[in-house]
Amino acid sequence: MIRYVAWQAATMVAVLIGAIALLVVLTEFIPGDAASVLLGSRATPASIAALRSEMGLDLPVYQRIAMFVFNAARGDLGTDVISGRDIASQVFAVVPNTLVLAFSAILLAALVGVPIGVHAAARPDGFFDRLTAYISVGLISTPSFVIGILLLLVFSVRLGWTPVLGGGEGQGLLARLHHLILPALAIACGWVGYIARQIRASLLDVLGQDYIRTARAYGLPNRTIRYRYALKIAIIPVLSVLGIGIGDIIGKSVFVEIIFNRPGIGSLINESLQNRNYPVVQAGVLVVVFLFVAINAAIDIVFAWLDPRIRERLFRAESA
Amino acid sequence: MEVVAAVWRSPTGRVGLILAVLLVCGALLAPLLPLWPPNRIDVAARLSPPSAVHWLGTDHLGRDLLSRCLFGARVALGLSLTVTGLAMVVGTVIGVGMAYAPRWAERAGLVVFDLIGAYPTVILALALVAIFGPGVNNLLVLITLVFVPQFGRIARAQTMSLRHRPFLEAEITLGASPARILFHHVLPNVLGPVIVLASMNIPFVITLEAGLSFLGFGIRPPLASWGSTLYDGFIYLDQSAWPAVTAGVALSLATLAFTLLGESLQGYLDPLRRSRA
Numbered sequence: 269m270i271r272y273v274a275w276q277a278a279t280m281v282a283v284l285i286g287a288i289a290l291l292v293v294l295t296e297f298i299p300g301d302a303a304s305v306l307l308g309s310r311a312t313p314a315s316i317a318a319l320r321s322e323m324g325l326d327l328p329v330y331q332r333i334a335m336f337v338f339n340a341a342r343g344d345l346g347t348d349v350i351s352g353r354d355i356a357s358q359v360f361a362v363v364p365n366t367l368v369l370a371f372s373a374i375l376l377a378a379l380v381g382v383p384i385g386v387h388a389a390a391r392p393d394g395f396f397d398r399l400t401a402y403i404s405v406g407l408i409s410t411p412s413f414v415i416g417i418l419l420l421l422v423f424s425v426r427l428g429w430t431p432v433l434g435g436g437e438g439q440g441l442l443a444r445l446h447h448l449i450l451p452a453l454a455i456a457c458g459w460v461g462y463i464a465r466q467i468r469a470s471l472l473d474v475l476g477q478d479y480i481r482t483a484r485a486y487g488l489p490n491r492t493i494r495y496r497y498a499l500k501i502a503i504i505p506v507l508s509v510l511g512i513g514i515g516d517i518i519g520k521s522v523f524v525e526i527i528f529n530r531p532g533i534g535s536l537i538n539e540s541l542q543n544r545n546y547p548v549v550q551a552g553v554l555v556v557v558f559l560f561v562a563i564n565a566a567i568d569i570v571f572a573w574l575d576p577r578i579r580e581r582l583f584r585a586e587s588a
Numbered sequence: 589m590e591v592v593a594a595v596w597r598s599p600t601g602r603v604g605l606i607l608a609v610l611l612v613c614g615a616l617l618a619p620l621l622p623l624w625p626p627n628r629i630d631v632a633a634r635l636s637p638p639s640a641v642h643w644l645g646t647d648h649l650g651r652d653l654l655s656r657c658l659f660g661a662r663v664a665l666g667l668s669l670t671v672t673g674l675a676m677v678v679g680t681v682i683g684v685g686m687a688y689a690p691r692w693a694e695r696a697g698l699v700v701f702d703l704i705g706a707y708p709t710v711i712l713a714l715a716l717v718a719i720f721g722p723g724v725n726n727l728l729v730l731i732t733l734v735f736v737p738q739f740g741r742i743a744r745a746q747t748m749s750l751r752h753r754p755f756l757e758a759e760i761t762l763g764a765s766p767a768r769i770l771f772h773h774v775l776p777n778v779l780g781p782v783i784v785l786a787s788m789n790i791p792f793v794i795t796l797e798a799g800l801s802f803l804g805f806g807i808r809p810p811l812a813s814w815g816s817t818l819y820d821g822f823i824y825l826d827q828s829a830w831p832a833v834t835a836g837v838a839l840s841l842a843t844l845a846f847t848l849l850g851e852s853l854q855g856y857l858d859p860l861r862r863s864r865a
Contacts, residue, residue: 286703291715298719405600405851409844411795413802414836417822421829519710523799527822537711538803541718549715556711 345551366532377459385467404461413523416454604848615661624652635828645830659812668793679739687747701737787850791843
């Protein structure tokens with residue numbers, strides 16, 4: 269197990285270094301360069317040269333990669349030239365907002381999606397199953413930013429039930445939750461459909477197994493079998509998909525944070541892109557990649573811990 | 589034809605097929621239909637609700653929404669079909685090539701795929717388009733780049749699993765040329781899963797284009813795009829809901845059509861399911 273965790277951690281570090289290298293190489297392609305773009309029309313050759321050396325743009329690419337990796341490892345993501353503020357503190361100030369949004373969306377999706385899936389699996393091809401199947405496809409194929417705008421239109425603009433903008437910063441817990449409902453719902457909708465379908469398929473699979481028949485033979489009530497025994501096993505494949513889903517949710521949060529004007533990593537990246545403030549973009553994207561990779565590694569580790577076969581498979585494949 | 593018949597047999601596939609054909613026809617015929625020109629500005633009629641003159645109403649510049657929606661379909665469908673096709677071809681060639689390449693080259697290819705996969709798709713596409721600039725051509729190349737690894741991985745895995753199957757080894761022993769092995773045995777077996785992935789990819793690309801255009805990094809105005817219409821509609825949401833709703837519905841119908849189509853195609857092409865049926 270320790271070996272497995274170490275292997276995961278090493279992979280993660282390698283991927284992050286690779287991601288940094290890619291980010292640095294990509295900035296090479298910015299028309300002009302990051303420094304002159306930042307200075308805009310106020311630029312003079314002297315000020316560009318000064319800023320270039322301050323940003324380390326005059327160094328060769330491999331040195332910049334090494335510097336970036338070394339600094340990032342110490343938690344230093346550079347200084348924002350426009351505001352003069354520390355980039356890392358800017359990024360980490362908004363990351364919790366995005367994480368709260370992402371996790372409440374998942375929680376919401378699971379709370380609604382799992383019971384729907386279980387209920388649908390109870391009578392395959394019954395009325396409820398068919399109805400939810402159609403609704404699920406509809407929810408999955410509606411982009412989150414369309415759902416977000418429609419929610420905003422109905423609940424904020426027309427009905428006035430929820431606040432139009434912001435994340436409820438500096439207000440109490442209730443106010444923050446009030447601000448969270450619509451954005452979380454916008455992200456959760458597609459996942460409700462997805463989770464419902466996955467749970468249904470996976471549960472039907474499990475319910476066909478011999479040990480469920482045994483449980484039936486023992487006379488356990490159907491409800492107990494479904495929720496207590498079958499669901500526990502059926503939920504595993506769904507959890508494993510959530511790892512990849514984190515990337516999807518972070519991507520969606522960009523749009524949802526813009527639509528609901530919430531501070532977060534998505535809106536920070538977008539804002540910096542619009543201002544062509546590439547150092548902040550780099551830092552933001554790096555943190556996103558870190559979150560994505562770290563959450564996936566954590567999920568893999570949990571699975572390996574639950575199921576010894578997974579960690580053995582990894583090392584067998586390695587030695588083969 | 590056999591495929592179309594199979595898709596038509598499933599109720600969801602039928603809905604998807606009808607919607608997709610309508611969308612494609614609307615997109616292809618848009619310049620021929622008696623519509624308002626998509627870029628005709630009529631400030632006097634800005635943000636008007638649906639009427640006999642403008643069937644779906646107008647946007648904040650008084651442009652006809654029905655016309656912009658149909659012309660937006662040209663961009664959305666053209667781009668998503670081209671991107672998916674390109675990514676499919678490039679990814680399959682690279683993937684099959686990797687399976688036959690020397691070990692170091694295969695490893696290197698996998699590292700590059702993993703690296704691209706380490707970025708959430710939307711974030712990567714956003715960063716690339718922001719750096720290289722918006723516009724149809726850039727979007728085409730950059731989004732293709734983002735999706736190539738998925739096709740490459742699946743093509744490689746499929747080829748690897750085929751390589752040591754007894755029927756291929758028998759064929760090699762019988763003296764079949766590498767070209768025959770490749771085109772007669774490997775490619776047909778690789779294409780099934782690749783086509784399934786492609787069909788699931790189309791709605792994703794449609795959403796991605798709309799999303800990038802929504803953020804202002806996609807299609808450049810005044811070219812009509814559902815994403816930019818949606819953004820403008822979002823900005824003027826308190827004055828008129830029609831632009832946002834129209835663009836949102838068009839976009840959702842398109843993704844729904846291709847999702848349904850992809851799913852029924854998957855049911856048909858998945859060799860396991862077919863042999864079971």
